[in-house]
Amino acid sequence: MKKKPFWHNIKFKYKLTIVNESTLEEVTALHVSKLNGLSVLLAVFTVLCVIAACIVSFTPLRNYLPGYMNSDVRKQIVDNALLADSLSRTLEQYNLYVMNLQDVIRGEVRLDSVRSIDSLAMQRSEELMERTSNEERFRKEFEEQEKYNLTVSRNRTAMDDVVFYRPVRGLLATGFNPDGHHFGVDIAAGAKESVMATLGGTVVFSGYTPVDGYVIMLQHTSNLVSVYKHCGSLLKAIGDKVTAGEVIALVGGTDAPEGDTHGPHLHFELWHRGQTLNPAQYIVF
Numbered sequence: 001m002k003k004k005p006f007w008h009n010i011k012f013k014y015k016l017t018i019v020n021e022s023t024l025e026e027v028t029a030l031h032v033s034k035l036n037g038l039s040v041l042l043a044v045f046t047v048l049c050v051i052a053a054c055i056v057s058f059t060p061l062r063n064y065l066p067g068y069m070n071s072d073v074r075k076q077i078v079d080n081a082l083l084a085d086s087l088s089r090t091l092e093q094y095n096l097y098v099m100n101l102q103d104v105i106r107g108e109v110r111l112d113s114v115r116s117i118d119s120l121a122m123q124r125s126e127e128l129m130e131r132t133s134n135e136e137r138f139r140k141e142f143e144e145q146e147k148y149n150l151t152v153s154r155n156r157t158a159m160d161d162v163v164f165y166r167p168v169r170g171l172l173a174t175g176f177n178p179d180g181h182h183f184g185v186d187i188a189a190g191a192k193e194s195v196m197a198t199l200g201g202t203v204v205f206s207g208y209t210p211v212d213g214y215v216i217m218l219q220h221t222s223n224l225v226s227v228y229k230h231c232g233s234l235l236k237a238i239g240d241k242v243t244a245g246e247v248i249a250l251v252g253g254t255d256a257p258e259g260d261t262h263g264p265h266l267h268f269e270l271w272h273r274g275q276t277l278n279p280a281q282y283i284v285f
Contacts, residue, residue, distance in 0.1 A: 082174070195247065
């Protein structure tokens with residue numbers, strides 16, 4: 001039997017007839033071929049592609065397709081992600097602030113160990129609390145072992161047991177230079193930054209001077225005096241008692257008059273028995 005050509009086979013038409021079951025009368029008939037079926041499928045596929053292309057080109061749905069996101073929408077997504085990250089960090093700081101404030105209220109943290117109110121949002125109570133029992137026991141054992149160490153004892157001074165607070169958060173800009181009549185250090189800090197007492201003591205001077213701007217001076221034990229110059233505003237008056245780490249002033253917002261460092265900064269001095277000391281030897285700035 002001879003095989004029909006492929007083109008003849010695909011063009012061969014079939015008759016689809018719909019017949020009335022009762023009368024066997026032909027109602028309608030449809031002549032189709034394989035070529036007709038392929039043509040219909042191709043047309044449907046083409047229409048679907050055109051509809052998809054229109055959706056991608058003219059509707060916001062294209063933003064959900066990989067590679068078709070609008071640049072404005074992409075920028076908005078990035079901005080929202082950064083905002084969510086900032087909110088997450090802020091929420092974490094607020095949670096730490098509340099937790100540390102609860103520790104202070106419960107008495108688990110000494111008030112004089114909190115250098116500023118902002119520190120409550122930056123550290124946990126474990127960093128503010130006193131020594132643990134293990135640390136206290138180790139310290140006593142070490143001191144007992146070193147009590148008879150003559151080499152160490154001979155080199156000790158009255159300043160070795162003094163723990164100084166950093167007077168302000170900032171960077172050391174100008175160092176100690178008594179030969180150049182710079183009897184302290186300049187610490188560059190932000191305007192309105194809190195100035196804290198380096199040790200507990202009494203305010204012996206608090207006022208304005210033409211050369212150094214607003215100045216506050218504290219008298220401490222062991223014949224120590226600390227001086228804070230170029231302040232923006234003073235929070236303590238003469239005769240006030242202050243504790244170590246307590247806020248006593250704010251950093252000035254402009255260049256200090258006749259200062260060695262430009263921009264807002266604190267000039268800090270330490271004096272012992274009338275002799276000036278280098279604060280950088282006792283405080284880590």
